Amino acid sequence: MNNKQIKRLREVWALPPKEKLLLVIKYAFLIGLTIAFLIPIVWTISGSLKPSGRIFTVPIEWIPSTFHWENYTNLIDRFPFFKYALNSFILVGFNMVFTIISSLIVAYGFARFRHPWNQKVFIFVLATMMIPPQVTLIPQFLIFSSLGWVNTYLPLIVPNLFGSAFNIFLMRQFIMGIPRSLDESAYMDGASSFKILTKIIVPLCMPVIITIGVFTFNSNWNDFMGPLIYLSTQEKYPLQLALYTLDAGRQGLTDFGMLFAASIVALIPPLLLFVLLQKHIMAGIKLGGSVKG
Structure with a gap:
């Protein structure tokens, strides 16, 4: 101690x-x-180390008598795991970059530029969080279908070009906690608004940027419904949707040991990301979540 x-x-x-x-x-x-x-989680880890016939035994065998590591080797040999993981990383990477940039720009505008409609527009943006995604699901699909974007990654990436209400709120509150005197000093030295954003605001906002990046990573890494609706070619599936193809339960052919192993491996990236960045996440939530101004 x-x-x-x-x-x-x-x-x-x-x-x-x-x-x-x-x-x-x-x-x-x-x-x-x-x-x-x-x-x-413990039950899933235990099941990933057992043959399918022993996973659902009662009482539960929490610690397997023999560890069956072949569930993990079969996952690599019989299932294109890395291809699907790469698809997920592509989607996650684009969405993280677009979400952070768009949310930062919009939040900077709300936090630093004053006009009569500032608060009203900001409240309107926050109000969009109360709209259930199921309400806009069909209209969005019709729009993307008319654009010919179905069975591409565009419907899963383009909406993030416009930020999200929660991320904008979190980042705006963080920026409002940064003294305006820094901006005023930079203006006196001839700096533009863009330079102030990139040279002053962004470095000071790293905790909340990391927080939003982790949240975006988790939401897109675990997204199942979006790819299920817009993607029809299996080669384009991200990992979470591809795991669904392992379940052939209707024919009684599901290899639950391999399915559990795949689920555990798919859990590693977001878990590792959170463990490595948890201090920044807590700081971003604590400082960005306070309501000011």
């Missing part, structure tokens, strides 16, 4: 009995929730 942890333990030990009890109850509740959320 370091000195900070020892100091924290001493503070807890010095608490009155009632506060100690409440603290124990709180942590017990949080630990219970953590275990409840981890049970499906």
Whole structure:
């Protein structure tokens, strides 16, 4: 233990009995929730190391007596996993870049440029978050179909050129926390609005930019409905949709061991991204989520 942890333990030990009890109850509740959320993941990992016939046995065999690593080797040999993963990374990469750039530009306009309709337009943008995506699903499909974009990646990428309300809100709140004096000093030195955005605002907004990037990565990496609607050629499938092709349950031919192995491998990129960037994510949410102005 370091000195900070020892100091924290001493503070807890010095608490009155009632506060100690409440603290124990709180942590017990949080630990219970953590275990409840981890049970499906642990079961999937266990199933990925067992043959299909032993995955659904009752009682559950949490630790396999023999680890069947062939589920992972079969995934590589019998399933074009890396091709589908590459498709996912292509979609995720374009969407991350377009979402961050568009949200940053719009948020900068709302945070720094004043006009009579500023607040009203911003509220209108936020109001779009209340529209369920199912409402716009058919009109969007008809529009993209008339443009000849069906069975291409364009319907899955182009909408992100216009940002999203939540990301714009998060980034606007963060920018409003940056002192305007920095902008004014740059203006006095002859800097344009674009230069202020790229040289001052962007470096200071890195925590919220990383946060939005991670959120965008997760939402697009796990997107199933969009590719299912717009893509009809299997070679273009991203990973999450391609995993659906492994399920031949109606014929009773599903290799659940390999399916579970594929699910675990597909979970690694977003999980690894979150673990590596969690400090920046927490900072972006904490500073960007505060309502100012």
